[in-house]
Amino acid sequence: MNENAGGYNVFEEALRVAEGKYQLLSDYNIQLAKISILFLEAADEKGLYSSIADSFRGITNSIAATFSVYKQDSQDLQVISLSIDPINERKVASILGPGLFEMRMPVGADDLEQMRSQIIRRPKDLYELSSHEIPREVSRAIMKDLGCNQIIALPISYAGEIFGTCVAYMAQEMPVVIDEALIVYAQIAGAAIKRQRLDDDLLAREEKYHIIADFTFDWEYWISPSGTFIYVSPSCKQHTGYVPEEFMKDAALLQKIVHPDDREGLALHIEDSLDINKVSNPIDFRIITRDGEERWVGHRCQNVYGRNGTFLGRRGNNRDITKRKHTEQMLARSEEKYRKLVESAIEAIFVAVEGKIVFLNQRTCTISGYSSEELMTRPFVEFVHPDDRDMVIDRHIKRLRGEEAIPRYEFRIMRKDSEMTWAELNTVAITWEGKMATLNFLEDITERKKVEAELWKKQVMLARTEGIAHVGSWEWDVATDTVTWSDELFRIFQRDPQEGAPSFAEHPAFYHPDDFALLQQAAEAAVADGTPYELELRAIRKDGETRVCVARGVAEMGLNGRAIRLFGSLQDITERKAIEVELLKSYERLKNTLDDAIDTMAKIVEMRDLYTAGHQQRVSDLSSAIAGEMKLEDTRIEQLRMAAAIHDIGKIYVPSEILSKPGKLSTMEFSLIKTHAQAGYDIIKSMDFPYPVAQAILQHHERTDGSGYPNQLRGEDILLEAKILAVADVVEAMASYRPYRPALGINKALEEISQNRGKLYDPAVVDACVQLFNSGKFEFKSI
Template sequence: MKVRNRILLLSSLLLLMSVGGIVNLMWQMPRIDQVPDLKAVVYFLIFLGLFGAGLVLSILELVRQEIRSPIFQLAAQIGRIKKRKIDGHHLELTGSKDIDLLTRVLNDLLDGFEKEENLYRIFAEASPDMIYLLDRDGRVLFGNLDAARQWNYQAEEIIGKRQEELFPPDIAERHKQVIQKIFETGQPVLINVHEKIGERHCWIDTRMIPVLNKDGCVTAVLDISRDITERKKAEEALRESEEKYRLLVENANEAIVVAQDGQLKFVNRMAGELTGYSEQELTSRPFHEFIHPDDRGIVVERYLRRLKGDVSQPRYSFRSMTRDGSVKWVEISTILIDWEGKPATLNFLSNITERKEAEEALRESEEHYRTLLEASFDLIYVIDRDDTVQYVNPAALKALGRPAAEVNGKPRALFFPPAVAASQKLSLDRVFATGEPLYVEQKTELAGVAQWQDTHLIPLKSPSGMVDAVLSISRDITERKQMQNLLQQERATLNSIIDLNPYGIQIIDGKGHYLRSNQAFFNMFQSVPPADWCFFEDPIAAKAGFHEAHLAVKEGKTVVNPEVWYNAHWLYPELPDKLICFRSTVFPIMNTESKMEYFVVMFEDITERKKAQEQILASEKLAVIGRLVADVAHEINNPLSIIMSGTQHLEERIRKQISAIPDLEANTRMFEKVKNATNRCKIIVAGLLTSTRPTRLNLGSTDINKVIKESLKSMDDQFKRQNVKVIKALASHLPMIEADGQQLNQVFINIITNACDVMPEGGELRIVTRLQTLEAGRKGKATESHAGSVASPAVEIEISDTGEGIRKEDLSKIFNPFFTTKNDGKGVGLGLSISYGIVKEHGGSISVTSEKGKGTTFIVRFPARI
């Protein structure tokens, strides 16, 4: 503005100066007939130039005001349009006609952009979705009203909010990562997540779309989010509803099938029982193949008509073919449904073969038909549209306590209490209105006697399809109802038995979750399991090594668990410090599909019994120790006596022959006796120590066949001396066992040595190894001592001889310390006792089978590593 004013001032001064100078010059100019002065002419030209310059500046300023300024305003307005800064202001420019025209065009363009932006804004505000426009950092550039309401903001307040201000830290960080990914890839992202918006947790379905400029670069991200929480809840409710209906369908007493595109898309269990075909066979072949050839046409025709919307004849019967080739009559009730987006028919089929055969027989003879009706135990009525009884069979007459003349042709309501009659009327009206059969179960009263009835109401139609009457077939189900009541009473009795049972009882569902227990269980364990307790994850069971028992329970097997010592105080310090010993049995409760639905655990408290057993065992141990001390004293006294006698004898001889040369050979023999007796004392003491102190095992992966071979090799000389033939049947590829090879070598040498001792004149020693998956019972008379419960699989070693065998009365003592059947001096009776202890330390078992005169067999088992 200042420049323009200066230009105007300058041009005005130039014009004034030039005009003043010209006038002054002309005033001083001589007359026309005189020659002008050269100086005056020069001044005249200068002033004339100044005049021209002022005039030009004035004209240029006028042109600028007319053209240049409007053009600058147009450029500024176009810039606002480019930046989408449309505020409804129009241009007010004056100038040339072209500029005026351009102004009008731009104003119209502004109006269009404003309307378009308003339209988009209306769409955004009216949308049920939450709409945001986000920059690269996740800041909100725009948010519609629904988006603002989610955070209790006004629309303008949400602008500029960061993700951290709207969402919890983890969700905000996830959003920012997705936004960054869209800016990098230019690809939209779909997200379906559970989020927290404000104080509300909800499911959100989000579409994040890149906003691109003309160069294809991402300038912002459009976030369109929809709250689908209610839809999720509806889907979950639908799933639960579908599961309930599935159970109803699978346990229905009639076959239920869905037919679509000429095939069965769904069949329940009863459909398979009705036809004899499997579900896969029924759903993989056209359904007409299961229909009798003579009935296929009408069934297919009605099926196609039903698909076209025909609702007539929804219930009819036809013949079906079963797997074994037999023919069954079925009654079908069908309706049109939508199955996976396509029309289909839902069909209920009842096996009416017997009824159809009866109807066929009835058609052959009206009299026979009437006889059957009148002989029926069911109460049969025919009632017309006027609610009048047209026919009643003798069973119904007997129940009503009236003759036929008083019933036929009379209003039905006369024979029932008002409330029952009104309920029956509603059911009859429904059958007349729909033409559909109806099943009703209700309590009624006949001739003053209350009873429960189930009633089938069947429409009787004229050839035109109109229901003229209803056939009512009622059956007295009072006894069934009484049985149901009795069942409820029995259930209550069963609950009482559970609650009052002295055994602890725990009922658990198929997944291992606690359902209920009785008082004895609480008394035993001082508590019930917590809400998150699971039988298959029970720390007590895990500690007791019940893993295999758990697997067996899951397979539906009954399991008897070994005894367990337990103190609830160990796991739950707030409970009493009480140590108990219990034994448990677990057995499954199967459903109709032979799948485990529940299982029951019964606990027997054997604490007092175990204490009594321990007391008895302690007494027996004391008795054994006493016998042991006596035996040891006896065994040691004998060699000591020999030592004492030999010493005295030597002393006497030395005294008598002090001057002579001693008999070296005799003295040598005497000293040998002393040496042998002393060694025997050492053996007895060593055996005593071995049998009374714990064995220290050096466990490692051991090949049982290798140990046996080493044991046999060490005894080769004895086998040759005694003419013992060794027969080996060692199984190949036996699994390794966790054992101390040297200790096992001692076990086998003890057993083999005993076998050789009972075959002094020679015989056969047979050694067999094998893999056993179960503990095998042995026939014959045997004693068996288990050094632990050896579960399958196990490596089994069988060692048998052809000696004289062991007497029946000695079998039970075979593993006792210091028990021996050998002659004096050939053994101290500790070998088998020590072997038993070694096997026990390895978690194995050892047993012996023998009969006098038939040899002896030892079987040793060790747990296998597989």
């Protein structure tokens, strides 16, 4: 009975101990729950470390508590937080100074394993706790001043990751808290640190990604599967003028600001991007900003998926490429401009690299007759005439070597149709895609060659013609006083062409002094105002012989109104001049003979009509004077003088008794008188006069109104010479004595022609005649 009672007492004691321990654990759980909440409320990692130190001091009912962080890189512990009352804090500070938080306590491999296993340590003193970093004397002083009799070191870790150690400095020698509670505390503190670090890391990462997204120059966005914006970067305002909140509020805003012409293309792009079987290519489109500006956007997007493959929407990147687009457009316009220049060039333009054409324009094909494919797949020299290939190759190689080579030269090309074409090549060395090359400009000069050949023939013909005609040509550059002579001019002056043409200053030696003064005067006038000239000069040859020449000159005028060049010719007319002198002598002899013949005929008429003696001569004088007053040429005046001197030659066929009849003539007699005009024409027409003398004699009795005889001619049908002769004949006849009446006088005669001016007589002739007498320029020598 006693044994059973004793057993029961033991059991009952054990039960009371268990119940007490359970109650204690319950109390600790409540306290630990509060500590967990405290840890959750920590603002940051530093605040959490302070809470750990404070709560550990509280749960252990210790004098002071610290929390030291484990530094994995240096494998040591560093005190981060200290929980202690102010008095004891000053005691520790007086012993350690500020060095507590700078102290490093090494952690060995064994220590690490214990910390990872969360083994509670109870070191004897600070010397042991700090792995001998705190000297034994300092350790004793601190523990004595604090009244510390026990140290508890609790490792803090989570899932094998070591975070640090909590240390409690206790006055009691016996534990006041059970190990189970400390282990739970260590787990709670480790979990809190892990969570805090994860939160801090998450925040750091989020901050980093926000910085990347928010501070990018590009306009970034994330659209949910439903089409609403999850995120829009602030740079959207810089691009569009709209802020992110506006896009978040209006999911259709992006489509609204796209240029109307580009909306369909963007919609198709978005549709393709949602198809996982299609590759979403970048797209460029225009937007209209809030202020109405048109901008270009380079757009790229891709679908976003979660780790489990869930579709999370679409991420888009928009870059302002307005400047690039404008540059591309300008470049395109520039390329188009230069392409048109190259393609519309009248020259063939091509680039040759390593003997082959790598670039060409259409004109190259036109000139050669080959297609671009044919020209670019064969060596260029194959298109050169065989006789010119060595020259072309040699100059091409020299140019590529940087040696001196003729940049422009001519050669022949063999066309595809086997025709030969002359070409002029202008080439320069360049670099083409990293290789030495030549840029070539080739012009078809076949027609020019033909023209040059024809010109050469004409020059030869001109030289021969100049020699035959004794005409030399020259050119004078006024500014440089440079004179150029043709070969014939050297021959005219007997000057050796090797001596060159003399300057204008040397010309006085080549002309008679009197004539050079005329030439110099004419040349100065030509230079000053462009007046052309033609002079007859005496040229002095090298042997002293004088040659008669005709000099002609014309000026090429500059913008300042003065001549820049004079061109001209010099013709040797010495032989022609001698012939002209002989001809003039012969003409004078012939003229004298003709004058004698006319005088003889006039005298024959006067012998038959004594009353009209001197009439024909006086009519001739007046006719010549009228013609002179009317400014007729000398040849016509001479023609008129001859006709007037014998205008009545036909009267030799009229009986003399009728010519000298003192009374009025009968109708029959007057009819006979009227035949003298036709009779005179018949006499003279067979004579070889150089002028229409016979016609003037025939028409001298015709009248402007057609009332004259013998053919009743009118106005312009009557020769001017006959009109003058008619007026002079009437004036002289009325002013002179006649067998049938006395002289009527000049005034009566002038009155007659004035009254019938325009009717019977030509007005201009009448005016000239009246002017002669009224001005006193003319009067009959004897009437």
